[in-house]
């Protein structure tokens with residue numbers, strides 16, 4: 001595998017030295033888009049949150065700052081992401097407000113009907129089957145709980161389609177694809193937004 005392909009493939013499951021570099025880059029590189037996404041959470045006050053595919057843990061940290069009374073569980077199937085997210089959120093872990101666990105979104109072992117909010121930033125491209133994974137998210141959300149997805153790709157932009165050809169197992173989705181899978185997985189209301197200038201999307205679904 002060429003170095004470039006190897007490096008960009010670290011977005012799917014960070015491992016080794018290149019994975020470490022990628023995690024550092026993701027925390028800063030996704031910040032603007034993630035903050036734009038977080039701005040869509042206006043009328044809810046969640047107590048128990050889960051961030052899925054947490055990567056380096058920056059967005060879990062932002063959720064803890066946005067909701068000072070909340071507790072955040074951060075999940076990732078990469079050992080390295082878990083390590084980095086723990087390091088990033090160490091103070092909050094010590095304070096008992098954050099917990100980082102290794103886990104796969106396609107078979108979540110979290111307690112059922114326990115979370116008010118689940119978030120997924122820049123990660124669903126790699127999930128093995130949207131409907132199956134969204135059903136797992138629905139399973140751990142409380143009735144009336146919310147699931148927010150934020151992607152830098154709206155499923156049609158040239159850059160992301162190029163990366164889809166390079167990174168094995170990556171798939172870009174349109175808001176229509178995501179909405180259909182959410183409905184199939186049992187979510188009732190789905191609201192979507194597209195950034196005015198960039199191909200960024202936010203999808204907010206209610207269980």
Ligand SMILES: C[S@@+](CC[C@H](N)C(=O)[O-])C[C@H]1O[C@@H](n2cnc3c(N)ncnc32)[C@H](O)[C@@H]1O
Pocket residue numbers: 011012013014026027030034052053054055056057059075076077078081103104105106120121122123126127128
């Ligand atoms: C591009 S990174 C995004 C990380 C972070 N959410 C952010 O916005 O910076 C994708 C992350 O999703 C994780 N991931 C991908 N598929 C997963 C799955 N099935 N279960 C858990 N984590 C997954 C990867 O290990 C990686 O850390």
